[in-house]
Amino acid sequence: MNLIKPGSTIGIIGGGQLGKMLILAAASLGYNTIVYCDQKDSPAFSVANSFILAEYDDLSALKEFADQCDVITFEFENIPHDSLAFLEENSLVRPSKNSLFISQNRNREKEFMQKLSLPTTLFKKIIDKQDLLQGIETLGFPCILKTAELGYDGKGQISISEEKDVNEALERLSGQEYILEKKIDFEKEISIIAARDDQDNFKAFSPFENTHKQGILQKTKSPADISQALQNQAVQMTKTIMQELKHIGVLTVEFFVKEGKLLINEIAPRVxxxxxxxIDACFVSQFEQHIRAICSLNLIDPVLHTKAEMHNLIGEDVHDLTNLIMSPTIKVHLYGKKIVKQGRKMGHVTKLLFP
Structure with a gap:
């Protein structure tokens, strides 16, 4: 066990809202924080003890960052693998670069699941036009073309439902790697969020049921409306993934539910x-649990004490808060982003569903 005691400094790569909420959880446990980010006016800067504004491949700045940290973690995946490897040579990084490496590439991630005999959607790796045409022939309509790396909240994706969509998809190919996935007519989407520490202790939250619109998460409720047997299967798959990766910290697995069976959609090696x-409905938040895991503190049993529903505040939603703020059962969380944009997550509200 490598105990990182309160009073130590946690480094966080990325300055978005996830980083901000990690910092608030770390501060409540007595930790100092430093953020490394390449974007000025990042939400996390307002609550961190200090920050470094620099590019993610700036080795000099990364060394300065590592020298100030007792442990380093990250709040998003789009970090150069070589940069995280460099940080591992100069500090303690949790989770490790291996978790990031697998999750950064959708083909690599699917192949990892196949190696573990875990169920996923059907897919084909796409490099060129011939691959795409063969992939469409193999998978059939409908399918979806995604960039293998980068892209989130529906970005970098093309739906291919009929012949007329094929030409648009072919024109979109630009020499990078893609993944073609069979589109699933699923009944619901769920996620399992769990934490693992360096002693292989494992704790999973109650399952979350998610609703997306145009590729962006709109609403989550917990507990998810699934059977106990299905919940147990989802949790065990998540545990298998985390143990294979030797993942320390929080990890999320997204699943499709179809005809009473689970298909893994993707993983996120983070909160x-x-x-x-x-934050409002459990005895420990995912953010505190992550801090506990990376610092080798004891993990808390993440009991859901109140059924709840979370709604993202997207774009202009953030301007209509008056009634929400007045309600004692609705908890408002704003991220402090200065510019409102269409499709941008500006905050969220959690509705506590008391009996």
């Missing part, structure tokens, strides 16, 4: 938007 309601 997750679907877990925001844990």
């Amino acid at each position: 997750h938007n679907s877990g925001h309601l844990t």
